[in-house]
Amino acid sequence: MDIINNFDFNSYSKLFIASVAIGASYYPLKSVLNRYSNFEKLKDDKKMYVTKNIVKSVILAPLSIILSRQLFNLVLERNINQLFFRNYGAIYVANDLAGLLFVRNLPNSTKLHHTSTILLYTILCAYDINKNSICRMMAVYTIFSCYPFLVNTYLGIRYLKDKDTKIDKYDYNMNSFIDITRRTSYYTYVMSCSLNWSAHAFFFARLTYNRNLTYLDMVYSAILYPIIRDDLILMDWLKKNK
Numbered sequence: 001m002d003i004i005n006n007f008d009f010n011s012y013s014k015l016f017i018a019s020v021a022i023g024a025s026y027y028p029l030k031s032v033l034n035r036y037s038n039f040e041k042l043k044d045d046k047k048m049y050v051t052k053n054i055v056k057s058v059i060l061a062p063l064s065i066i067l068s069r070q071l072f073n074l075v076l077e078r079n080i081n082q083l084f085f086r087n088y089g090a091i092y093v094a095n096d097l098a099g100l101l102f103v104r105n106l107p108n109s110t111k112l113h114h115t116s117t118i119l120l121y122t123i124l125c126a127y128d129i130n131k132n133s134i135c136r137m138m139a140v141y142t143i144f145s146c147y148p149f150l151v152n153t154y155l156g157i158r159y160l161k162d163k164d165t166k167i168d169k170y171d172y173n174m175n176s177f178i179d180i181t182r183r184t185s186y187y188t189y190v191m192s193c194s195l196n197w198s199a200h201a202f203f204f205a206r207l208t209y210n211r212n213l214t215y216l217d218m219v220y221s222a223i224l225y226p227i228i229r230d231d232l233i234l235m236d237w238l239k240k241n242k
Helices: 002-006 009-033 044-068 071-075 082-102 108-126 133-146 150-160 174-209 215-240
Strands: none
Touching: 009 044, 009 082, 009 108, 044 082, 044 133, 044 150, 071 133, 082 108, 082 133, 108 133, 108 215, 133 174, 133 215, 150 174, 150 215, 174 215
Protein backbone atom coordinates (compact mmCIF):
# COMPACT_ATOMS: atom_id res chain seq x y z
CA MET A 1 0.00 0.00 0.00
CA ASP A 2 2.84 2.42 0.74
CA ILE A 3 4.07 2.12 -2.83
CA ILE A 4 0.61 3.01 -4.17
CA ASN A 5 0.18 5.88 -1.71
CA ASN A 6 3.61 7.29 -2.55
CA PHE A 7 3.39 6.71 -6.30
CA ASP A 8 3.79 9.90 -8.33
CA PHE A 9 0.76 9.59 -10.61
CA ASN A 10 1.13 13.20 -11.74
CA SER A 11 4.62 12.60 -13.18
CA TYR A 12 3.55 9.23 -14.61
CA SER A 13 0.66 10.85 -16.46
CA LYS A 14 3.21 13.12 -18.18
CA LEU A 15 4.79 10.00 -19.70
CA PHE A 16 1.58 9.24 -21.62
CA ILE A 17 0.95 12.86 -22.58
CA ALA A 18 4.52 13.24 -23.87
CA SER A 19 4.37 9.92 -25.77
CA VAL A 20 1.21 10.98 -27.62
CA ALA A 21 2.77 14.38 -28.45
CA ILE A 22 5.95 12.72 -29.71
CA GLY A 23 4.02 10.13 -31.71
CA ALA A 24 1.93 12.89 -33.29
CA SER A 25 5.12 14.65 -34.40
CA TYR A 26 6.04 11.64 -36.57
CA TYR A 27 3.38 12.47 -39.15
CA PRO A 28 4.37 16.02 -40.18
CA LEU A 29 8.03 14.91 -40.31
CA LYS A 30 7.02 11.97 -42.50
CA SER A 31 5.26 14.39 -44.87
CA VAL A 32 8.41 16.48 -45.17
CA LEU A 33 10.64 13.45 -45.74
CA ASN A 34 8.27 12.14 -48.43
CA ARG A 35 9.81 14.76 -50.71
CA TYR A 36 12.93 12.59 -50.90
CA SER A 37 12.63 9.77 -53.39
CA ASN A 38 14.54 7.22 -51.28
CA PHE A 39 12.20 7.83 -48.35
CA GLU A 40 9.05 7.83 -50.46
CA LYS A 41 9.86 4.32 -51.72
CA LEU A 42 9.87 2.88 -48.20
CA LYS A 43 6.95 0.97 -46.71
CA ASP A 44 4.92 2.91 -44.16
CA ASP A 45 6.27 1.02 -41.13
CA LYS A 46 9.84 1.83 -42.26
CA LYS A 47 8.89 5.47 -42.74
CA MET A 48 7.57 5.58 -39.18
CA TYR A 49 10.73 3.87 -37.95
CA VAL A 50 12.86 6.54 -39.66
CA THR A 51 10.83 9.41 -38.23
CA LYS A 52 10.79 7.79 -34.78
CA ASN A 53 14.58 7.71 -34.64
CA ILE A 54 15.08 11.21 -36.02
CA VAL A 55 12.59 12.67 -33.52
CA LYS A 56 14.21 10.74 -30.65
CA SER A 57 17.64 12.04 -31.66
CA VAL A 58 16.38 15.64 -31.71
CA ILE A 59 14.91 15.20 -28.21
CA LEU A 60 17.92 13.41 -26.68
CA ALA A 61 20.41 16.07 -27.81
CA PRO A 62 19.12 18.86 -25.50
CA LEU A 63 18.25 16.34 -22.77
CA SER A 64 21.92 15.29 -22.63
CA ILE A 65 22.86 18.88 -21.76
CA ILE A 66 20.00 19.51 -19.32
CA LEU A 67 20.48 16.28 -17.35
CA SER A 68 24.29 16.49 -17.23
CA ARG A 69 24.09 19.19 -14.59
CA GLN A 70 22.99 16.57 -12.05
CA LEU A 71 25.44 13.78 -12.97
CA PHE A 72 28.05 14.47 -10.28
CA ASN A 73 25.35 15.02 -7.66
CA LEU A 74 23.99 11.56 -8.46
CA VAL A 75 27.36 9.81 -8.31
CA LEU A 76 28.40 11.62 -5.12
CA GLU A 77 25.01 10.86 -3.51
CA ARG A 78 24.06 14.47 -2.92
CA ASN A 79 20.40 15.35 -2.46
CA ILE A 80 18.66 16.27 -5.69
CA ASN A 81 15.18 17.32 -6.78
CA GLN A 82 13.55 14.06 -7.79
CA LEU A 83 10.78 15.88 -9.70
CA PHE A 84 13.53 17.13 -12.02
CA PHE A 85 14.35 13.57 -13.06
CA ARG A 86 10.76 12.38 -13.10
CA ASN A 87 9.74 15.20 -15.44
CA TYR A 88 12.67 14.88 -17.83
CA GLY A 89 12.65 11.11 -17.44
CA ALA A 90 9.06 11.15 -18.71
CA ILE A 91 10.26 12.88 -21.88
CA TYR A 92 13.10 10.38 -22.33
CA VAL A 93 10.92 7.29 -21.84
CA ALA A 94 8.06 8.79 -23.87
CA ASN A 95 10.20 8.28 -26.97
CA ASP A 96 10.20 4.54 -26.31
CA LEU A 97 6.49 4.37 -25.46
CA ALA A 98 5.66 6.37 -28.61
CA GLY A 99 7.71 3.90 -30.64
CA LEU A 100 5.71 0.99 -29.22
CA LEU A 101 2.40 2.75 -29.85
CA PHE A 102 2.97 4.29 -33.27
CA VAL A 103 5.55 2.12 -35.07
CA ARG A 104 4.66 -1.34 -36.35
CA ASN A 105 7.05 -4.25 -36.78
CA LEU A 106 9.77 -3.06 -34.42
CA PRO A 107 12.51 -5.66 -33.80
CA ASN A 108 11.80 -7.82 -30.74
CA SER A 109 15.03 -6.65 -29.07
CA THR A 110 13.89 -3.04 -29.49
CA LYS A 111 10.45 -3.82 -28.06
CA LEU A 112 12.07 -5.47 -25.04
CA HIS A 113 14.43 -2.51 -24.61
CA HIS A 114 11.55 -0.01 -24.73
CA THR A 115 9.42 -2.07 -22.35
CA SER A 116 12.33 -2.24 -19.89
CA THR A 117 12.78 1.56 -19.85
CA ILE A 118 9.04 2.02 -19.18
CA LEU A 119 9.26 -0.43 -16.28
CA LEU A 120 12.27 1.42 -14.88
CA TYR A 121 10.44 4.74 -15.10
CA THR A 122 7.55 3.16 -13.19
CA ILE A 123 9.99 2.29 -10.40
CA LEU A 124 11.40 5.84 -10.49
CA CYS A 125 7.91 7.22 -9.84
CA ALA A 126 7.37 4.79 -6.95
CA TYR A 127 10.54 5.36 -4.91
CA ASP A 128 12.41 8.38 -3.55
CA ILE A 129 15.55 9.01 -5.58
CA ASN A 130 17.36 10.36 -2.50
CA LYS A 131 16.67 7.22 -0.47
CA ASN A 132 17.00 4.43 -3.02
CA SER A 133 20.18 3.66 -4.93
CA ILE A 134 18.20 2.00 -7.72
CA CYS A 135 16.66 5.35 -8.67
CA ARG A 136 20.06 7.05 -8.70
CA MET A 137 21.50 4.35 -10.93
CA MET A 138 18.54 4.67 -13.29
CA ALA A 139 19.06 8.41 -13.51
CA VAL A 140 22.76 7.90 -14.31
CA TYR A 141 21.89 5.34 -16.99
CA THR A 142 19.42 7.76 -18.53
CA ILE A 143 21.99 10.57 -18.72
CA PHE A 144 24.62 8.41 -20.39
CA SER A 145 22.02 7.04 -22.79
CA CYS A 146 21.31 10.57 -24.03
CA TYR A 147 24.89 11.29 -25.14
CA PRO A 148 25.00 8.95 -28.17
CA PHE A 149 21.91 10.60 -29.72
CA LEU A 150 23.60 10.35 -33.10
CA VAL A 151 22.95 6.61 -33.00
CA ASN A 152 19.25 7.31 -33.46
CA THR A 153 20.06 9.81 -36.19
CA TYR A 154 21.94 7.11 -38.08
CA LEU A 155 19.26 4.47 -37.49
CA GLY A 156 16.84 6.79 -39.27
CA ILE A 157 18.84 8.39 -42.08
CA ARG A 158 20.53 5.15 -43.18
CA TYR A 159 17.37 4.43 -45.17
CA LEU A 160 18.00 7.58 -47.21
CA LYS A 161 21.22 6.15 -48.61
CA ASP A 162 21.53 6.14 -52.38
CA LYS A 163 22.52 2.62 -53.43
CA ASP A 164 23.93 3.87 -56.75
CA THR A 165 26.30 6.40 -55.14
CA LYS A 166 29.64 5.28 -53.73
CA ILE A 167 31.13 6.73 -50.56
CA ASP A 168 34.08 8.93 -51.42
CA LYS A 169 35.99 10.57 -48.59
CA TYR A 170 37.13 13.32 -50.94
CA ASP A 171 33.62 14.14 -52.13
CA TYR A 172 30.59 15.21 -50.11
CA ASN A 173 27.29 13.47 -50.73
CA MET A 174 24.42 12.02 -48.72
CA ASN A 175 26.08 8.63 -48.47
CA SER A 176 29.31 10.05 -47.09
CA PHE A 177 27.33 12.11 -44.56
CA ILE A 178 25.46 8.98 -43.46
CA ASP A 179 28.71 7.05 -43.07
CA ILE A 180 30.32 9.87 -41.05
CA THR A 181 27.26 9.82 -38.79
CA ARG A 182 27.61 6.05 -38.37
CA ARG A 183 31.27 6.21 -37.38
CA THR A 184 30.77 9.17 -35.05
CA SER A 185 27.77 7.55 -33.39
CA TYR A 186 29.71 4.31 -32.89
CA TYR A 187 32.58 5.98 -31.02
CA THR A 188 30.29 8.15 -28.88
CA TYR A 189 28.21 5.05 -28.13
CA VAL A 190 31.24 3.03 -27.03
CA MET A 191 32.50 5.87 -24.83
CA SER A 192 29.08 6.53 -23.26
CA CYS A 193 28.42 2.86 -22.53
CA SER A 194 31.91 2.36 -21.09
CA LEU A 195 31.49 5.29 -18.70
CA ASN A 196 27.94 4.24 -17.89
CA TRP A 197 28.84 0.66 -17.04
CA SER A 198 31.90 1.80 -15.07
CA ALA A 199 29.69 4.10 -12.98
CA HIS A 200 27.26 1.23 -12.37
CA ALA A 201 30.09 -1.11 -11.39
CA PHE A 202 31.16 1.55 -8.88
CA PHE A 203 27.61 1.81 -7.51
CA PHE A 204 27.20 -1.95 -7.13
CA ALA A 205 30.68 -2.37 -5.62
CA ARG A 206 29.99 0.34 -3.05
CA LEU A 207 26.57 -1.12 -2.18
CA THR A 208 28.06 -4.60 -1.79
CA TYR A 209 30.99 -3.35 0.30
CA ASN A 210 28.67 -1.41 2.63
CA ARG A 211 26.19 -4.32 2.68
CA ASN A 212 23.42 -2.03 1.46
CA LEU A 213 22.46 -4.10 -1.58
CA THR A 214 18.67 -4.55 -1.62
CA TYR A 215 16.28 -6.75 -3.56
CA LEU A 216 15.34 -3.68 -5.64
CA ASP A 217 18.96 -3.34 -6.75
CA MET A 218 18.91 -6.97 -7.83
CA VAL A 219 15.65 -6.40 -9.72
CA TYR A 220 17.26 -3.41 -11.40
CA SER A 221 20.27 -5.47 -12.51
CA ALA A 222 17.90 -8.06 -13.99
CA ILE A 223 15.98 -5.40 -15.91
CA LEU A 224 19.26 -3.94 -17.16
CA TYR A 225 20.26 -7.22 -18.80
CA PRO A 226 18.13 -6.87 -21.98
CA ILE A 227 19.04 -3.17 -22.22
CA ILE A 228 22.78 -3.85 -22.04
CA ARG A 229 22.41 -6.81 -24.41
CA ASP A 230 20.61 -4.56 -26.92
CA ASP A 231 23.35 -1.93 -26.50
CA LEU A 232 26.05 -4.51 -27.28
CA ILE A 233 24.19 -5.84 -30.33
CA LEU A 234 23.64 -2.34 -31.68
CA MET A 235 27.24 -1.36 -30.99
CA ASP A 236 28.55 -4.35 -32.93
CA TRP A 237 26.12 -3.66 -35.77
CA LEU A 238 27.22 -0.01 -36.02
CA LYS A 239 30.84 -1.10 -36.27
CA LYS A 240 30.20 -3.58 -39.08
CA ASN A 241 27.43 -1.87 -41.03
CA LYS A 242 29.48 -0.03 -43.71
